[in-house]
Amino acid sequence: MRDHEPLIDELLGRFKQEIGADLEKYANHVHRIFETCVMRDTDPANRHKYAIAAVFHDIGIWTARTIDYLPPSIEQAEHYLNTAQGGAGVSEITAMIYWHHKIRPYHGAFHVHRIFETCVMRDTDPANRHKYAIAAVFHDIGIWTARTIDYLPPSIEQAEHYLNTAQGGAGVSEITAMIYWHHKIRPYHGAFSVTVETFRKADWTDVSLGLLTFGADPQMLRRLRRKFPNAGFHWFLIRKISANLLRHPLNPLPMFKS
Structure with a gap:
């Protein structure tokens, strides 16, 4: 059963237009990544980080329309973190995205x-x-x-x-x-x-x-x-x-x- 994380749906909703018909496919991928992370790492302090990294890790495929998507994915994550969290978590979450392959x-x-x-x-x-x-x-x-x-x-x-x-x-x-x-x-x-x-x-x-x-x-x-x-x-x-x-x-x- 899905370990529901509302932040994922909220963040994905911001990119609904860019992702278009691929939204359900990507959303399911994001949820699988997130749930695998929190299954492996049960520290509640990291749950929020996994949710953000999961949403943004491939987002550049759609926002920048490129397969070289790590830089634009990191850019989108940084923009969110700087806007919503005053830069908190930038180094950790961008490292998670940069190294995920x-x-x-x-x-x-x-x-x-x-x-x-x-x-x-x-x-x-x-x-x-x-x-x-x-x-x-x-x-x-x-x-x-x-x-x-x-x-x-x-x-x-x-x-x-x-x-x-x-x-x-x-x-x-x-x-x-x-x-x-x-x-x-x-x-x-x-x-x-x-x-x-x-x-x-x-x-x-x-x-x-x-x-x-x-x-x-x-x-x-x-x-x-x-x-x-x-x-x-x-x-x-x-x-x-x-x-x-x-x-x-x-x-x-x-x-x-x-």
């Missing part, structure tokens, strides 16, 4: 959330929240999309594609700078220094397992790690870096910047 298991979600939460803890300017969400999702994405540890160029390429498609290029310079410099060892003093430096510190804090706090509250960082556990992400990075060391001993960490 990934073939191999996904290990990066909690790292993305920890980075995002640390950024908005340091920088409370609401105008930057959206930038941190996008940068967090894309900053390491090239590890998987290009299957390489030299992942900054393909990560930036993916971010640019999304920003050009979903936002008409708005934010490209700033968000790509956040990604390019996020492994910089020394402080960053160039353009967009507030967001780039905030993002850099957040990533170093997470990569160092909280040893580098840059003045952040250690107790809050511990709460973040309990909420979004490591789930083997650091061991995954160590294996990737070790394999690259064997192949390229003179350049084991190509993503690091001085």
Whole structure:
């Protein structure tokens, strides 16, 4: 019997005209996805997220009339989340949508959330929240999309594609700078220094397992790690870096910047 979630019907109703004759087919797919999620994950705090992600995950097929539907689907989800929830849940739900066709298991979600939460803890300017969400999702994405540890160029390429498609290029310079410099060892003093430096510190804090706090509250960082556990992400990075060391001993960490 259907575990009815009214939000699904409400959101699908907003796209009734765009989806047209395919509405029943897509609605049934959305409900099957949602119900499978809440069957696997019984945490009531996640129910709302699954409902939103299920509605928006393929919506770009109809709103943008394209099979390359992930960017327009994410754009629609972000618009809803920013309008209806003040941006709450953007990083998590867009990651759910972006990765829903990934073939191999996904290990990066909690790292993305920890980075995002640390950024908005340091920088409370609401105008930057959206930038941190996008940068967090894309900053390491090239590890998987290009299957390489030299992942900054393909990560930036993916971010640019999304920003050009979903936002008409708005934010490209700033968000790509956040990604390019996020492994910089020394402080960053160039353009967009507030967001780039905030993002850099957040990533170093997470990569160092909280040893580098840059003045952040250690107790809050511990709460973040309990909420979004490591789930083997650091061991995954160590294996990737070790394999690259064997192949390229003179350049084991190509993503690091001085």
